[in-house]
Amino acid sequence: MAYSQYVLVCAGTACESCRSAEIVRRLQAGVRARGLEGSVQVVRTGCFGFCAQGPVVKVLPGDHFYAQVKPEDAEEIVEEHLAKGRPVQRLLYRAPGRAAGAAAELPFYQKQFRIVLRNCGVIDPENIREYIAREGYAGLERALFEMTPDDVIEELRKSGLRGRGGAGYPTWKKWVFSKEAPANPKYIICNADEGDPGAYMDRSTLEGDPHSILEAMAIAGRTVGAQQGYIYIRAEYPLAIRRLEIAIRQAREAGLLGRDILGSGFDFDVELRLGAGAFVCGEETALIASIEGRRGMPVPRPPYPAVRGLWGKPTVINNVETLANIPVILLKGGDWFGSIGTPTSKGTKVFALTGKVNNSGLIEVPMGTTLREIIFDIGGGIKGGRRFKAAQTGGPSGGVIPEAYLDTPIDYESLAELGSIMGSGGLIVMDEDDCIVDVNKFYLEFTVDESCGKCAPCRIGGRTMYNLLTKITEGRGSVADIEQLHAVAHAMQKASLCGLGQTAPNPVLSSLRHFGEEYRIHIKDRRCPSGRCKALVTYSILPDKCIGCTLCARRCPVNCISGERRKAHVIDATRCIKCGECYEACKFGAVLRA
Amino acid sequence: MGADTEVTALPERSIELPDGISAFIEEWKDKPGNLIMVLHRVQEYYGYVPRDVAFEVAARLDVPLAKIYGVITFYHFFKLRKPGRHQIAVCMGTACYLKGGEDLIKELETILGIGLNQTTADGEFSIEAVRCVGCCGLAPVLTVDGEVYGRLTKDQLAGIIAKHRGG
Ligand SMILES: Cc1cc2nc3c(=O)[nH]c(=O)nc-3n(C[C@H](O)[C@H](O)[C@H](O)COP(=O)(O)O)c2cc1C
Ligand code: SF4
Ligand code: SF4
Ligand code: FES
Numbered sequence: 001m002a003y004s005q006y007v008l009v010c011a012g013t014a015c016e017s018c019r020s021a022e023i024v025r026r027l028q029a030g031v032r033a034r035g036l037e038g039s040v041q042v043v044r045t046g047c048f049g050f051c052a053q054g055p056v057v058k059v060l061p062g063d064h065f066y067a068q069v070k071p072e073d074a075e076e077i078v079e080e081h082l083a084k085g086r087p088v089q090r091l092l093y094r095a096p097g098r099a100a101g102a103a104a105e106l107p108f109y110q111k112q113f114r115i116v117l118r119n120c121g122v123i124d125p126e127n128i129r130e131y132i133a134r135e136g137y138a139g140l141e142r143a144l145f146e147m148t149p150d151d152v153i154e155e156l157r158k159s160g161l162r163g164r165g166g167a168g169y170p171t172w173k174k175w176v177f178s179k180e181a182p183a184n185p186k187y188i189i190c191n192a193d194e195g196d197p198g199a200y201m202d203r204s205t206l207e208g209d210p211h212s213i214l215e216a217m218a219i220a221g222r223t224v225g226a227q228q229g230y231i232y233i234r235a236e237y238p239l240a241i242r243r244l245e246i247a248i249r250q251a252r253e254a255g256l257l258g259r260d261i262l263g264s265g266f267d268f269d270v271e272l273r274l275g276a277g278a279f280v281c282g283e284e285t286a287l288i289a290s291i292e293g294r295r296g297m298p299v300p301r302p303p304y305p306a307v308r309g310l311w312g313k314p315t316v317i318n319n320v321e322t323l324a325n326i327p328v329i330l331l332k333g334g335d336w337f338g339s340i341g342t343p344t345s346k347g348t349k350v351f352a353l354t355g356k357v358n359n360s361g362l363i364e365v366p367m368g369t370t371l372r373e374i375i376f377d378i379g380g381g382i383k384g385g386r387r388f389k390a391a392q393t394g395g396p397s398g399g400v401i402p403e404a405y406l407d408t409p410i411d412y413e414s415l416a417e418l419g420s421i422m423g424s425g426g427l428i429v430m431d432e433d434d435c436i437v438d439v440n441k442f443y444l445e446f447t448v449d450e451s452c453g454k455c456a457p458c459r460i461g462g463r464t465m466y467n468l469l470t471k472i473t474e475g476r477g478s479v480a481d482i483e484q485l486h487a488v489a490h491a492m493q494k495a496s497l498c499g500l501g502q503t504a505p506n507p508v509l510s511s512l513r514h515f516g517e518e519y520r521i522h523i524k525d526r527r528c529p530s531g532r533c534k535a536l537v538t539y540s541i542l543p544d545k546c547i548g549c550t551l552c553a554r555r556c557p558v559n560c561i562s563g564e565r566r567k568a569h570v571i572d573a574t575r576c577i578k579c580g581e582c583y584e585a586c587k588f589g590a591v592l593r594a
Numbered sequence: 595m596g597a598d599t600e601v602t603a604l605p606e607r608s609i610e611l612p613d614g615i616s617a618f619i620e621e622w623k624d625k626p627g628n629l630i631m632v633l634h635r636v637q638e639y640y641g642y643v644p645r646d647v648a649f650e651v652a653a654r655l656d657v658p659l660a661k662i663y664g665v666i667t668f669y670h671f672f673k674l675r676k677p678g679r680h681q682i683a684v685c686m687g688t689a690c691y692l693k694g695g696e697d698l699i700k701e702l703e704t705i706l707g708i709g710l711n712q713t714t715a716d717g718e719f720s721i722e723a724v725r726c727v728g729c730c731g732l733a734p735v736l737t738v739d740g741e742v743y744g745r746l747t748k749d750q751l752a753g754i755i756a757k758h759r760g761g
Binding site: 013014194203204277290291292293311428439446 | 669729741
């Protein structure tokens, strides 16, 4: 049956939390009530990426894009748009300063290029037939019937695909190591632990297109000679887990997983294993320990898991996004993929664009796109017209990039040169209200908390650095502390056992490099320019600006503001807890934060 | 569920496990690396890992109790103490931190009169901080019993608590 209209509703986690499920129910009810079910199909899809404007509803044909839709709006969309062909103007998304237009023409989408997210927001992730209709499992079919394992590896080599989990290791090399390792059985693991706090690329891919991961794992199994795959996924991602369970069941029923796949004689199956909230388990040797049911402690490499991994057997571990590229590479060819991107970094990168940016959401851009294009063209610039301060990539293992480098085309090498890393795809935008020292204290608190404690450089070094940063944010810092930060950082980088400890100092080192002045202001002037470090700010009221409206006095939680109506008010600094309520409340700019 | 009968027939158990968990253990018993999956199942049912259940799991899977506690204490996700009937989890991932996740925690502490990782005297609510629930576009975010609330401001919190209280 052919439908003449399609209504796509985002059912990613963020939009579900805004009651997108209810929107779907109401749309379906409206469609039925008008007898349109033969011509209109309502589809629950994965994430459209435009999370800041969710829940998002798209109507085809016409590519009409509705934003911030409420369940109450469903009737109107059905009645006006689907039944009468008149798009509901009031709900159509308009980019600032532009008229409503087709989704593909929105500034948010124009510079994007979707390989990994090709199906997210397009298909119903709970229906294998929709995946197959978009050439799903055709890559696996080629790997089974038209290509030898060496052909697959050759395509991957030509594609230039590098690991998206952080380190950027060429995927084909990893596969060759496993393929050539003599021991049996072999395993394929998909790393869906997504530990970087503030990033959700892998979650969205799994929620929006789970079959692409299963297909890629089966291709990997066929290529290296493995028959069992595991997806190690965070327990904090219940929707992704549910969609994967459905996908695995459907793939087994369709003969695309299990015994004798498509009559090829090749057996391959996939099982889920849940993580349990330990960042270090994203590290591959710790991840293996965790799947084995133990505490997730890393062990020294080599031997690498590709040779000696799960239960001591050769194991390919790849990140979700790395895998999602693979079916497309087999279909369109390694040369095609290799034509996208920069000389060293091919294809695209998915970023979770968040923080102080207008259009936060999930985006995919060709390697070599500049940060300025991402933040200002796609992201729509800084929220509330504030000033851009820094972009952070790589989370607790990465670093900050200041305004001067916004035009650098991003790839693995250029970001490393700037003292950051590509990382897994967290991209956090900071503005003038964010304090660099405070943010780095946050990252170190995270790595100290997540250190497994096995080796001393990470366990003790991390704590020492955290204490030094605390001192500085509390106005007790000295110039010598900066030197000590450098010294401890270098020791950690050199002597830590695993990537967690080796990279934990990166945020501090990169911010000392690009924002050293801000550290010095904290230390020498005992001042925090952004006002974020409480110990370093004081609040007072400017008598000539205060009109005595009493608003601040009523808002102060500790009642330390006094003054008569229509007369200048005064803050009792000895009792002030520096909550900032008065500063936010005053409409006349009379409260001074210094 | 066919495995239940055999399991309940085993002698001298310190605690009767609910059927669902028993069946799950039977299903996973012979798979290597099963412990963490079993603990997930236990916590899903009880909200935490009660001590007598941990004993029972040790016996059924034939692993030392010390190993079970080693695993539980290593992973942040597993709880040893009973949480409130409604579990409030405030996101303290980077995006939420920058947008005031800490202020949400403080406000909740004030409203409920308890600190982080504590439970109200009536057992209704507990508060914890978690790392990124994957809705950073909606920061700051919290969840109550898994239901996500985003784009929050402090003054919405009292309403959210009222909605869940007694529910
Ligand atoms: C502390 C630490 C955390 C990591 N977390 C993740 C993660 O959450 N997801 C991921 O895919 N890789 C993570 N990695 C990288 C993995 O160890 C591994 O390199 C990656 O999964 C390999 O896949 P790829 O080659 O496809 O990138 C982490 C590494 C370290 C040291
Ligand atoms: S570097 Fe840190 S996380 Fe890694 S093994 Fe050492 S203590 Fe554990
Ligand atoms: S900062 Fe907070 S405590 Fe201090 S005067 Fe203002 S409202 Fe009162
Ligand atoms: S940082 Fe809070 S949801 Fe990601």
